[in-house]
Amino acid sequence: MFEDMNVESAEEREMKNLLTSAIAASCLVALVSVAQARSAYDGSWDLLFVTQRGACDPTYIFAVNIIDGVVTHPNLVKFRGHVARSGAVRASVSVPDKYASGSGQLSSNSGRGTWSGYSRGARCSGYWTAQRN
Structure with missing residues (x-):
């Protein structure tokens, strides 16, 4: 049994x-x-924003992180960005009295694009470049 x-x-x-x-x-x-x-663009990137038109600061420099294709910045609360598998990138940032949005293209270690926005009511635009850390 x-x-x-x-x-x-x-x-x-x-x-x-x-x-x-x-x-x-x-x-x-x-x-x-x-x-x-995971995205081929994941990692830390240094960005340089250059103002070509308008009364914004001449340059802005800061670093972002890309994780799974999502672009983030540790200190900017209202920062949104995304990188497609093709490397096409779109992002926007908003801080008191300032706003900018842009788009462009990343390659394996660098990137370039354009941006537009405003600072204290003044319209601005220019280009940005990126270097992978």
Whole structure:
């Protein structure tokens, strides 16, 4: 009687093997999804903004981080940006009395684009460059 309780049938073994394989496949799919979420542009970048028109400061320099294609800045609360797989980038930043938005293109270690915005009511525009750290 107790021997029958410890004996595993072929069907039960097959079901356990199938379940184990399904779990392993699910874990592999999850790992691949996480790996694909990373962006080729992830990392720290130094940005230089140059004003060509308007009464804004002549230059702005700061660093941003790109994580999974999302551009972030540790101190600027209202900063939004995204880099597509192609390297096309769009971003905007808003601080009291100042706003700017821009777009451009990143390559593996550098980038360039244009921006426009305002500072204390004055309209401004120019270009930006980026260098990977």
